[in-house]
Amino acid sequence: MAQLDTQKIISTIANSKKTTPVKVYLKGKLSELHFPKSVHAFIGKHTGTVIGDWAEIKPILKKAKLDDYYVETAGRNTGVPLLDIKAANARIEPGAIIRDQVLIGDNAVIMMGAIINIGAEIGAGTMIDMGAVLGGRAIVGKHCH
Incomplete structure (x- = not known):
């Protein structure tokens, strides 16, 4: 990644x-x-x-x-748009908030209510669970939960 x-x-x-x-x-x-x-x-x-x-x-x-x-x-005076998730090779549930410039590894799972800030990196096969918050530049390795 x-x-x-x-x-x-x-x-x-x-x-x-x-x-x-x-x-x-x-x-x-x-x-x-x-x-x-x-x-x-x-x-x-x-x-x-x-x-x-x-x-x-x-x-x-x-x-x-x-x-x-x-x-x-959708926001007020926002400077960072949300990530376009259409091409992500991952499962991303409705209600997840993912800002632009986030890397999501193959077959990752992002559950509803997860919040992922700009610059975060999520490894392949990792699950980001409901209500989890990843701050800017947070790095989560492969196959984590």
Whole structure:
């Protein structure tokens, strides 16, 4: 398992753009709404969903004539996104919180409620149990529980 560079992790935390990621469900006349390319907009005639940074979405919603909208907020002024786990060769249960720049070994198991911070490394075949918290740069070897 490749060790992550400490200085890169520190730089990521210090210099990353802080965002407030949101998902907004919209209802009303949506044909006049125009979002920047950085916002993922899935707009129908009368309903839609937009996903992006609240700082970019909020001004558009303030000007819009909508019947209703609902905002789900995933974080506030966050500088480190969550890890994209789709390609992980591991079992990761819903409710696990895993930040970006985490290494997860093959066939590891991450249980619900586990919290894994940036820079942590989890060995192959290891189980991180419910409620476990791994701080930044924590290293857990292979076949541990």
